[in-house]
Amino acid sequence: MDKQVSMYRTMCLIRAYEDKLAEIYTEGKTPLFSIAAGTIPGEMHLAAGQEPVAVGVISHLEQDDVVTAPHRPHHFAIAKGVDLRLMTAEIFGRQSGLSRGKGGHMHLFDPQSHFSCSGIVGAGFPPAVGAALAFSKQGRKNVAVAFAGEGAANQGTFHESLNLAALWKVPVIFVIEDNQYAISVPKGQSTAIAKNSDRAQAYGIPGVYIPGNDVLAIHEAAEEAISHARQGQGPTLLEIQTTRLYGHFQGDAEAYLQSGEKESWRQQDPIAKFRTHLLDHHYLTPEEDQLIQKEIQGLVDDAVKFARESPEPDIREAFLDVFAES
């Protein structure tokens, strides 16, 4: 119950964060989605609607468990405990950001929380296998989780990594976020079978499809996969049905969607549903909910304020960190 409320809280925090970034993203841009201009430049892939995936899985993880995330990373980063201020400053390209502005929205690195992401589709699978290999060599009880979209499951790295992980029996969980689209391409036009989780058979590992974008169902399935991995039983493949409430990136006109599709997703908002569930079961009162909303709004506002007030990086920063000093 506390756990459920805590998950709810994290989901709300993610949503508030994404909504805030969506708002700020158009700030200072003419035309509205002018990519190079404004407070937040560059591409922006928001994950609103996909909170259950991040929260359902990552709520099982310890700080020193590893997460590798894709180009749509914020929900995973927040769930994993990446510092909101440093992350926001990074997204704003500021000196106080996680990478002093050198990484940006698709390249958030936080060794503290063992979080990283990449802008290359499918690129997070191999490093997760490698982290899991390190854990097993070092006798650590940690796990690594690689998240990726359903589009990424057709990249060669998916196949190679699952085979390698299954072969080595290392503690890694592969999680496919099935939001049904890869940019404009629907799953049926990219994937020869209905469920990527069935591809687990190709590696002799468990594969579970979790419909409904339901954080509790996800939490349950993830629990089994993660304890399986922690106990040295090797990898699991999860595929989780979810919905993308913003476009692929901000500015995406989404002309390729079927009519009514977006509305149906909105009506199935996983946070609203989870809230109803919590209220119905009296795990949460409306008053507590209000407190939570207020608190998380405070966190988001604080992070944004922190980022806004941080200076731009010094130009010299551009020339540092190509190589580490040994």
Add this chain to the structure above:
Amino acid sequence: MDKQVSMYRTMCLIRAYEDKLAEIYTEGKTPLFSIAAGTIPGEMHLAAGQEPVAVGVISHLEQDDVVTAPHRPHHFAIAKGVDLRLMTAEIFGRQSGLSRGKGGHMHLFDPQSHFSCSGIVGAGFPPAVGAALAFSKQGRKNVAVAFAGEGAANQGTFHESLNLAALWKVPVIFVIEDNQYAISVPKGQSTAIAKNSDRAQAYGIPGVYIPGNDVLAIHEAAEEAISHARQGQGPTLLEIQTTRLYGHFQGDAEAYLQSGEKESWRQQDPIAKFRTHLLDHHYLTPEEDQLIQKEIQGLVDDAVKFARESPEPDIREAFLDVFAES
């Protein structure tokens, strides 16, 4: 019956060819496997023992059906009808070779018989899908067959190509030659499941494992796969158990093999077994067999003679064919 004898004949031709190359390969080399020296320089991957795979499948193909083959290509090339003289001259690096000596043993190209191969493991899958796509766009009734070793099935191209082919439902057959080793690495150390053919499930296509290194069983399974493809029903994945009677390449000491392993393969020589079957069923008389052996020996000797008598390419050849004149 005639068909069976014809398949037998091709298998014998392949074997005679490989044995002959093995013999010539050490010619002019000190030490015996000195790679740069001798009549045939470079790596040499022989396919003796794997004849059933090539012959069982390719005997269904027309001249304008496409075959893409891996680094161990001779059995496929011969079965597909690549001119033995030109191929041998190529392997000898001579002016009259298929590519005037520029390709060599791992890079045999014969547009006439729609045959090509590559030295990069797993590289033949995507081009086969592309050829099949061309067939379906052009309304041709052809098929493409991609052959590769069991080691290649863990390369990303395998996954991407099977998904793409299944999705597009193009006429391509993927054939995995399971000779149980990738150089020194046994299948169990490279592949998380026992049979790559089970990976067909990951693409919603038929997958068939054919044990026994038996050309008739292969021929039968291939018939179904190929007619399926020709009728527009899409791809099939076949995995065929076979044995590598020489080392990975000539000069391979094979110290990594289990003791007795090689001998047991030799005892199961697929050509000897097929010959016994043909003789037992009176599809072939010993006299006919002798005629066949004589005939194929003549073909091999003729090809080798042709290659030996062909001059080295002119030096200027090295600078030609980087680009085609349009």
Add this chain to the structure above:
Amino acid sequence: MATTTPVRKLTMARAISEGIGQEMERDPNVLVWGEDVGVYGGIFGATQELFQRFGPQRVIDTPISESAFIGAAIGASAEGLRPVVELMFVDFFGVAMDQIYNHLAKNHYMSGGSVRHPVVIMTAIGGGYSDAAQHSQSLYGLFAHLPGLKVVVPSNAYDAKGMMIAAIQDDNPVMYFFHKGLLGLGWMPSDDLAEVHVPEESYTVPLGQAQVAAQGSDVSVFAVGAMVPKAMRARENLRHQGISVEVIDLRTLVPLDRQSIIDSVRKTHRAIIVDEDYRSFGMSAEIAAVIAEEALEYLDTPIKRLAVPDVPIPYSRVLEQAVIPSVDHITEAIRQLTR
């Protein structure tokens, strides 16, 4: 580019898709595939309207399987198709490179000329809009290093259309690089010098010929793609300071028009290469080497290179602006060279 018809300015994105469309009309074997090239029209609009005109049989959205769909162009072209394949960003080449450089590029040679692969791989390059280290690279120098690929980098809509048509008609694999900051996308800053008159009819710009973008006598600037309009702006700045700059738009890196490079250096006696690719072991080095080999005696001053200083492209706007050559950087570098 002289024309008697009224001026018909086109964005470079439009010019590219017009070129492809005209070839698709001419030859039924020309097909387009790649990610989001269909209904979406290509993330950068290079295939806009083609799906609507030619349908899903000829304009095909693919899964995110670059090795497979680029490799498919190899087999398809050997069997008679002439595919135009989009690799969404050049930055993604690493997931598909083996098919490109070990096969598509070499099969013609390895086959002794018997196999041909008339394939265009078109791909987006360049930074300047905070897309960071994995979406802002240029990398044409890397492809130009590998034998068997033609490498073209248009700088304006006229060349973009003509070189696309030439690339499709070419029997060789062509790497066609379009700079995002020249496309005229609206949601992306674009240099309007790239939006020039484009004849409606089909025409080709031959691959392998540089163009003197502007004559000058004091110094030669060698550039491709987005660096060409930037160099033109720098030239304008310097004109007011009495410095006469010649701008050479190389247009094609492979084959490289060495003669145009030498001719220009012979005329101006000073050379600077301006490049959005990484500085070392790339285009700026090659042009410098060509001059050092073949035109050394004409040089009055050391050769100068201005390029991305061997760092990944940083995300932050100010940092990115510090590393991608700007009009100011170019102006200053030329000034220093002519001082």
Add this chain to the structure above:
Amino acid sequence: MATTTPVRKLTMARAISEGIGQEMERDPNVLVWGEDVGVYGGIFGATQELFQRFGPQRVIDTPISESAFIGAAIGASAEGLRPVVELMFVDFFGVAMDQIYNHLAKNHYMSGGSVRHPVVIMTAIGGGYSDAAQHSQSLYGLFAHLPGLKVVVPSNAYDAKGMMIAAIQDDNPVMYFFHKGLLGLGWMPSDDLAEVHVPEESYTVPLGQAQVAAQGSDVSVFAVGAMVPKAMRARENLRHQGISVEVIDLRTLVPLDRQSIIDSVRKTHRAIIVDEDYRSFGMSAEIAAVIAEEALEYLDTPIKRLAVPDVPIPYSRVLEQAVIPSVDHITEAIRQLTR
């Protein structure tokens, strides 16, 4: 390299595996993986005896999944391992390049320095034994073009061991290129100039320092890997003709020891770069460019480049010998330059 101990000549393959073995003894986090690195000892013997000494827990045979097992080094190194990973031939880079150059190479920068990847990717380069277009390339110039990777190319057993140990101890990803024709394999021609004294104890050769392989006064030859002993033999030929050749073994391309290049040119006034990689847009261009930028005034003659002439490596022995720089080619090229 001066030594008081008795001479202990080692093949370069043995020197590499000895270096790795000593680091594995020192640091339990050093692991080795790749195809056939275990029982087989590496196709080129670079991991010989390591499996027998350290067992399958630390010397791991992988499937033919280069993206996965090279990418695994990224996550493993971030969590404390120091992997030495073998990519069997550099020619295969194209199946794994994204993990190498977009991630392994850039993560340190993109993370603002907070992530380190102490990873060595060792890989075989070079031709000369008819392994044709997909197994004979050098390609170090391509890697040197991309920021974030150190690039080392030893030319003899002493450097090979010392640079391997330095590479393993380095906190950055290092691309370690060993030339097959220097390894002393028995079944492969090998230049015995590479088989030199190698101290038994552990030592490092710092990355980023060129070495004057032989002094000379008339012309400077710049080379790496197998071209160094070839240049030394050409030097010997020319000595008899009264031409004094300085041979600079660059040893490392990234970081590049520019000062040593300039110093040598200042002394000899003539420069030739000898390179087994493709000629254009690569190492030979970069060295020429460095000279053209920073040492132009010392040059008496144009710079000369001798490299693979932008063709895939042909299979036929005579054709291959025509395109890979030989001692005779080098001798002749230097003679022409000093004429």
